[in-house]
Amino acid sequence: MGRDYNRGMKTPETYNNITVPTLILDEAKCRRNIARMAAKARANGVRFRPHFKTHQSADVGAWFRDEGVSAITASSLRMASYFADHGWSDITVGVPVNIREIDLINALAARIELGVLVDSLESVDFLSAHVRAPISVWIEVEAGYPRTGVMWEHPEDAIAIAERLQGSERLRLRGLLTHAGHLYAAHGAAEVERGYRLVVERMTSVQTALAAAGFNGLEISIGDTPSTSIVSDLGTVDEIRPGNFVYYDVMQSTIGSCTTDDIAVAVACPVISKNRYRQQVAIYAGSVHLSRDFLTDQEGTRSFGLVALPTDHGWSEPLSGAYVVSVAQEQSVVALDAETWQQLAIGDVLMVLPVHSCLTADLLKEIVTLEGKSLPMLQLSAL
Amino acid sequence: MGRDYNRGMKTPETYNNITVPTLILDEAKCRRNIARMAAKARANGVRFRPHFKTHQSADVGAWFRDEGVSAITASSLRMASYFADHGWSDITVGVPVNIREIDLINALAARIELGVLVDSLESVDFLSAHVRAPISVWIEVEAGYPRTGVMWEHPEDAIAIAERLQGSERLRLRGLLTHAGHLYAAHGAAEVERGYRLVVERMTSVQTALAAAGFNGLEISIGDTPSTSIVSDLGTVDEIRPGNFVYYDVMQSTIGSCTTDDIAVAVACPVISKNRYRQQVAIYAGSVHLSRDFLTDQEGTRSFGLVALPTDHGWSEPLSGAYVVSVAQEQSVVALDAETWQQLAIGDVLMVLPVHSCLTADLLKEIVTLEGKSLPMLQLSAL
Numbered sequence: 001m002g003r004d005y006n007r008g009m010k011t012p013e014t015y016n017n018i019t020v021p022t023l024i025l026d027e028a029k030c031r032r033n034i035a036r037m038a039a040k041a042r043a044n045g046v047r048f049r050p051h052f053k054t055h056q057s058a059d060v061g062a063w064f065r066d067e068g069v070s071a072i073t074a075s076s077l078r079m080a081s082y083f084a085d086h087g088w089s090d091i092t093v094g095v096p097v098n099i100r101e102i103d104l105i106n107a108l109a110a111r112i113e114l115g116v117l118v119d120s121l122e123s124v125d126f127l128s129a130h131v132r133a134p135i136s137v138w139i140e141v142e143a144g145y146p147r148t149g150v151m152w153e154h155p156e157d158a159i160a161i162a163e164r165l166q167g168s169e170r171l172r173l174r175g176l177l178t179h180a181g182h183l184y185a186a187h188g189a190a191e192v193e194r195g196y197r198l199v200v201e202r203m204t205s206v207q208t209a210l211a212a213a214g215f216n217g218l219e220i221s222i223g224d225t226p227s228t229s230i231v232s233d234l235g236t237v238d239e240i241r242p243g244n245f246v247y248y249d250v251m252q253s254t255i256g257s258c259t260t261d262d263i264a265v266a267v268a269c270p271v272i273s274k275n276r277y278r279q280q281v282a283i284y285a286g287s288v289h290l291s292r293d294f295l296t297d298q299e300g301t302r303s304f305g306l307v308a309l310p311t312d313h314g315w316s317e318p319l320s321g322a323y324v325v326s327v328a329q330e331q332s333v334v335a336l337d338a339e340t341w342q343q344l345a346i347g348d349v350l351m352v353l354p355v356h357s358c359l360t361a362d363l364l365k366e367i368v369t370l371e372g373k374s375l376p377m378l379q380l381s382a383l
Numbered sequence: 384m385g386r387d388y389n390r391g392m393k394t395p396e397t398y399n400n401i402t403v404p405t406l407i408l409d410e411a412k413c414r415r416n417i418a419r420m421a422a423k424a425r426a427n428g429v430r431f432r433p434h435f436k437t438h439q440s441a442d443v444g445a446w447f448r449d450e451g452v453s454a455i456t457a458s459s460l461r462m463a464s465y466f467a468d469h470g471w472s473d474i475t476v477g478v479p480v481n482i483r484e485i486d487l488i489n490a491l492a493a494r495i496e497l498g499v500l501v502d503s504l505e506s507v508d509f510l511s512a513h514v515r516a517p518i519s520v521w522i523e524v525e526a527g528y529p530r531t532g533v534m535w536e537h538p539e540d541a542i543a544i545a546e547r548l549q550g551s552e553r554l555r556l557r558g559l560l561t562h563a564g565h566l567y568a569a570h571g572a573a574e575v576e577r578g579y580r581l582v583v584e585r586m587t588s589v590q591t592a593l594a595a596a597g598f599n600g601l602e603i604s605i606g607d608t609p610s611t612s613i614v615s616d617l618g619t620v621d622e623i624r625p626g627n628f629v630y631y632d633v634m635q636s637t638i639g640s641c642t643t644d645d646i647a648v649a650v651a652c653p654v655i656s657k658n659r660y661r662q663q664v665a666i667y668a669g670s671v672h673l674s675r676d677f678l679t680d681q682e683g684t685r686s687f688g689l690v691a692l693p694t695d696h697g698w699s700e701p702l703s704g705a706y707v708v709s710v711a712q713e714q715s716v717v718a719l720d721a722e723t724w725q726q727l728a729i730g731d732v733l734m735v736l737p738v739h740s741c742l743t744a745d746l747l748k749e750i751v752t753l754e755g756k757s758l759p760m761l762q763l764s765a766l
Contacts, residue, residue: 005483018483019481019483019484019486019487020459020461020481020483020484053712053713075712075713076403076667076713078403095655095667095713095714096655096656096665096714097655098402098403098653098655098667099653099655099729099730100388100401100402100403100653100667100730101402101403103402104402119656120656120657120729122657122728122729122730123655123729126729126730142658146661146709146716147665147709147711147714147716148655148656148658148665148714148716149656151658151660154660181711270481270482270483272478272479272480272481272482272506272531273479273502273503273531273532274503274505275525275531275534277534277537278529282479282530282531284459284478284481287674287676287742288742288745291670291674291675292674292675292676292742293670293675326529326530328530328564329436329458329741329742329745330436330458330459330478331478331479331530331531333529333530333531345505346482346503346505346506346509347482347483347505347509358712359670359671359675359712362671362712363746365763365764366764379764380748381748381749381762381764
């Protein structure tokens with residue numbers, strides 16, 4: 001293209017080929033994140049059923065097999081279908097079951113061990129009447145995060161569901177499942193640890209109530225990246241389902257789940273504009289690439305991502321004081337220190353460490369490794 | 384599927400076929416929005432160059448032709464390429480030019496009348512050296528919204544660019560272009576009107592400075608949905624480039640750009656959970672469908688969308704007091720009044736009016752009309 005981009009910086013060939021916002025994956029960091037979480041699950045004697053909603057990629061999924069993983073979580077039936085196509089035979093769909101997709105439920109149940117979540121008698125009745133192959137059922141429990149699930153304060157609702165399931169031929173009750181989403185708002189390891197203990201206590205109380213009602217041997221499944229990253233002794237749970245840890249992101253490093261060096265993805269973004277009066281640059285990459293997720297600091301300033309420079313081994317540590325100030329649909333404004341601003345030219349590439357990697361990966365729909373290999377992801381439009 | 388959904392509601396057949404979150408388009412409302420904006424442009428004697436980044440659809444684009452539109456705006460070179468494939472021959476890309484896509488720039492310049500934005504001498508120099516066919520160049524001006532463009536307070540920067548362009552054989556300076564993005568934060572028509580007048584005044588001052596430097600006949604292009612919707616007399620501008628008005632959304636109805644009845648899209652979302660203690664439901668549709676854009680009311684409460692019921696002609700007015708409380712990756716929590724909560728069953732469909740329709744449409748990547756016709760959109764992964 002007749003241009004020497006990122007002058008004076010030693011960068012891999014991959015960056016020279018960047019023309020549009022591109023999700024760059026550091027495979028070594030990603031594999032390290034996977035190995036560390038797998039080791040923690042083994043040390044705690046719990047089943048590791050990672051959530052694949054973050055990477056949505058058959059290739060990245062295969063790296064989990066190398067760590068002995070055989071059971072996974074998906075965030076939709078269509079995602080479960082994609083991973084079933086890629087050889088995964090034990091998949092839990094981690095949201096309350098969508099009965100409008102009963103045809104896909106039956107198609108999946110016929111070929112894999114499918115797990116679904118229920119939190120109502122209505123869903124149980126519908127599934128009992130329409131499911132044509134055995135499926136595993138988890139009762140979702142709300143144990144601190146106000147979203148879905150029977151409420152832990154009302155174990156009688158869980159017991160009513162368990163009783164209703166007894167009448168079903170194909171629905172097998174496996175256990176109690178929760179997502180402690182409120183821990184994503186925690187500040188620091190101590191708060192995550194306290195929150196996690198409370199969630200386990202609440203889940204155990206529901207388990208005990210069910211046992212008292214004659215439902216013994218029910219498992220407890222729990223899944224969020226902050227607690228599974230931070231807490232050493234996971235206590236009396238049977239299964240963990242973290243997902244985000246595969247890449248981590250700025251939000252997780254702020255919580256204390258990881259260091260910024262653990263963040264395995266960054267978005268390579270061409271510089272398209274420089275404002276010398278504000279020492280800012282604009283990059284090609286906006287809300288349709290990075291997402292609109294942001295973090296707010298103590299002064300109320302929003303950050304839509306941290307910023308690093310490309311290096312010959314990937315990207316630098318986040319630049320001090322640099323961050324994504326605002327995002328529009330296809331462009332963003334980045335604040336920089338004076339020296340970096342001076343150094344950058346239009347056409348150079350900046351690396352954005354995403355606030356929330358799940359959304360950024362979902363938006364970009366393709367992963368490129370540092371070595372330049374393209375890893376396809378689930379494409380709903382292709383189904 | 385053995386189930387009578389949305390009991391007692393008269394709904395089009397389209398809703399019975401919904402299995403996953405689906406962007407539903409009311410074609411009549413959409414065509415009305417297009418016709419109204421086209422009429423305003425005609426009344427003001429300005430060129431109507433609509434931004435196609437909101438709908439990203441060749442089919443919706445064709446409805447603009449019925450209103451005499453022949454020139455459009457795109458938010459990326461790839462989007463311009465898609466619309467060039469669908470017969471559009473005069474396209475401005477409304478972000479500072481990304482020089483890393485010089486091959487695509489040349490491919491487009493060879494087959495359509497391509498317009499690009501510059502705000503730096505660097506970009507001009509690069510284009511002068513590498514462009515192989517004539518292109519139109521607009522100097523982007525920042526006139527109130529801190530993003531990109533030479534700053535209106537520094538017309539000498541615009542003059543320097545104009546002078547540099549004189550030396551180029553293929554780059555033809557067309558005019559001055561701005562996006563008044565700050566008007567999206569305005570409250571009410573009066574504030575939008577005042578903000579718009581100020582922007583036009585600033586653009587005119589840059590135009591005057593350029594004329595004094597010998598650059599006469601430069602056009603002024605302006606483009607945002609709030610001002611073009613609200614302001615009757617658009618003043619001394621030559622071109623308008625609004626985009627969002629094609630669908631409008633809750634944000635625009637809050638600003639005063641439209642009524643909620645003008646909102647032409649809603650997301651059909653299956654109900655997957657009911658919480659009787661909080662009178663909430665959960666729907667299948669999360670941040671990867673609706674986006675994370677929200678509005679904050681005076682008490683600081685966030686809303687990720689308004690909520691309506693399906694009807695035989697589309698959807699109802701937004702339900703009073705009902706809104707999307709929180710969004711996770713693939714599910715959201717909706718607050719409802721007691722009567723609606725009672726009426727809804729798991730498996731029913733709720734309609735979410737999006738906060739920001741540009742992002743919701745971009746995420747869903749497919750449009751379904753009330754009559755059940757599927758309208759494809761730009762798929763970057765297919766390029």
